[in-house]
Amino acid sequence: MTGTWFRIVLRLIFLILLQGLIVNRLDLWQGYMLPWVYIFGVLMLPFETPRWLTLFIAFGTGLLIDLFTNTAGVHTGACTLLGFVQPLVLRTLAPREGYESGQTPTIQDLGLGWYITYATTLTLVHHVTLFFLELWRFTPFFTTFGKALLSALATLVMLVLGQYLIFKPDRRRK
Amino acid sequence: MRSLWQLLFRYHVFFLFLILEGVSVILIVKNNNLQRRVTLSAANNFIGNLYTKRTEIAEYLKLQSINEELAKENAHLLSSAAPSFLRLTDSLYLFNDTLHFRRFEYTSARVVNNSVNRPNNFITIDKGSLNGIRKGMGVIAEGSVVGIIKDVEEHFATIMPILNVNFSLSVKLSKSGAFGQLKWPTHDPTIATVVEVPKYARPEIGDTITTTGFSTYFPEDILVGIVESYESPDGENFFDLNIRLTTKFYQLNYVQVVNNFMSKEQLELEARREDIE
Numbered sequence: 001m002t003g004t005w006f007r008i009v010l011r012l013i014f015l016i017l018l019q020g021l022i023v024n025r026l027d028l029w030q031g032y033m034l035p036w037v038y039i040f041g042v043l044m045l046p047f048e049t050p051r052w053l054t055l056f057i058a059f060g061t062g063l064l065i066d067l068f069t070n071t072a073g074v075h076t077g078a079c080t081l082l083g084f085v086q087p088l089v090l091r092t093l094a095p096r097e098g099y100e101s102g103q104t105p106t107i108q109d110l111g112l113g114w115y116i117t118y119a120t121t122l123t124l125v126h127h128v129t130l131f132f133l134e135l136w137r138f139t140p141f142f143t144t145f146g147k148a149l150l151s152a153l154a155t156l157v158m159l160v161l162g163q164y165l166i167f168k169p170d171r172r173r174k
Numbered sequence: 175m176r177s178l179w180q181l182l183f184r185y186h187v188f189f190l191f192l193i194l195e196g197v198s199v200i201l202i203v204k205n206n207n208l209q210r211r212v213t214l215s216a217a218n219n220f221i222g223n224l225y226t227k228r229t230e231i232a233e234y235l236k237l238q239s240i241n242e243e244l245a246k247e248n249a250h251l252l253s254s255a256a257p258s259f260l261r262l263t264d265s266l267y268l269f270n271d272t273l274h275f276r277r278f279e280y281t282s283a284r285v286v287n288n289s290v291n292r293p294n295n296f297i298t299i300d301k302g303s304l305n306g307i308r309k310g311m312g313v314i315a316e317g318s319v320v321g322i323i324k325d326v327e328e329h330f331a332t333i334m335p336i337l338n339v340n341f342s343l344s345v346k347l348s349k350s351g352a353f354g355q356l357k358w359p360t361h362d363p364t365i366a367t368v369v370e371v372p373k374y375a376r377p378e379i380g381d382t383i384t385t386t387g388f389s390t391y392f393p394e395d396i397l398v399g400i401v402e403s404y405e406s407p408d409g410e411n412f413f414d415l416n417i418r419l420t421t422k423f424y425q426l427n428y429v430q431v432v433n434n435f436m437s438k439e440q441l442e443l444e445a446r447r448e449d450i451e
Binding site for chain 1: 186187188191194198200201202203205206225228289292293294298332339359361
């Protein structure tokens, strides 16, 4: 258990640095696509994480990203909402017999279809909140909303591709 | 009382969520205000050092364009240096100028972090309070406006550039001298708007937009942009101008911070005027 948490913390730190130092510099399509891959750290939290801990981890992650982008509170707010919604989405998407012990919310363990539903919901919640929090007003509405959708698409592609690149293809699914 | 505790315990996740969101909103509101001091910013030394490391690597790859920029700057300086001028007097002379008071001083700084594609863009530079940088100083690059110093640490400072929804600066049209407010409509890092230009100004396409010298941030007549198009909203007594920014925010490597020796005096005097009203 300690080993798992060590890995989780290490992954969070790695993703924050990856986002802050490299991904933030990506300029896809003149700023219409801004991938926020650091949310992967929150998406990967194990099923049995207590909800208060998820909230605190999400809050802290957002705070650190805010330090990099100089947008105090914007990522903190969006990421805290993500931390609040993530367990709810997990519960909604649970198979009838519940998650097996040792399973993680990944493509390897639960399949591509499940993962796309899971990640799309959460990415959209996070990105739409984020873009409007950053703007701090609702105009221009459609440009901002469009940016949020395109960015969510970019984030999703990176999340899915990233998993195929990182994890070994040992299929524990029957 | 007991039932209150039970309620709190039962919904503790939700209450915790509300508290943390509350903290975020307070941070946003504080940070959106240019006047107020924020504690959480990329000017802090830890992030600043990380950014410097990255810039050192990235700068190696950009050496060519940086060299060109420096060469241009060199040419400019050479042409204004003493050997470029013909001396008209050959006798000794004493230069003790009491007619002129030094008003502006410039500090060069390297950009270590920069973004152009967000609604709230920020620039981090590698000079801070130890180099005499203070909050509220103007920042220019190659003779055109970049932004205003927002936050300062010992070795680093952050700039709120024109490309930030919270940025606002009074500017004027070169030809007619009419004033307007410079704003950024959040999409394009090469375009900005000047709003509330009075109707009598009769703007022309191609006219330049410069600073006014009203504010304490910049000297007068620092370039901001060039008028591209203008329109007047129905029934309004104003023009809104679309301008092309002259600063290349995409490729900003070095900037100059403007120190106005008279800013304190001006601000104090203006604060006193408000007291009377």
